[in-house]
Amino acid sequence: SQQGEEDPQALSIQEGENATMNCSYKTSINNLQWYRQNSGRGLVHLILIRSNEREKHSGRLRVTLDTSKKSSSLLITASRAADTASYFCATDSGGTYKYIFGTGTRLKVLA
Amino acid sequence: EAGVAQSPRYKIIEKRQSVAFWCNPISGHATLYWYQQILGQGPKLLIQFQNNGVVDDSQLPKDRFSAERLKGVDSTLKIQPAKLEDSAVYLCASSPRVQETQYFGPGTRLLVL
Known part of the structure; x- marks a missing residue:
């Protein structure tokens, strides 16, 4: 079964x-890691957040982690057409450091 | 710094044929991963190497898939014989250590007819 599942499926x-x-x-x-995948291309790493961290920023990206709710969110501010892509979260399963990817959120930014 | 290299980029084969994919990780990265990504899904880990040893291959269909990492650097993934359901993108990734960021190659898109 999936370890991580993204929501919504499309935006x-x-x-x-x-x-x-x-x-x-x-x-x-x-x-927990967030990745971006443009159509037909490989995955690009965005942010890694550790279990003892609650929030991380990178440019227009903000990631939060709530371990009590077992959830994370990725916020992209002031979106651009170039942000159109699929976004995946990847979580390791306990102490294994084996990452499992979710099914992704397909983001479309309209110009 | 050069990224993860993969070849070929595209491959079309008939079912029951064999195929091999090659990956050259980022220099100095101890950990190497092979993922399978079926259209519309997230990548699924097939096998993980630490240097030239296998850390996890629990989701590798071992009756038809095999992988090796020569001298802890380059790696090859082979499918023999291929089935229609093997049509997917095969992604290679590497990281300095297991806990660190994974860097992905461009992938090999396989179509099995």
């Missing part, structure tokens, strides 16, 4: 708006 917004996507997982984790 369509206007350029300049903020986009929020969520990831829920089932078992305790050490780290």
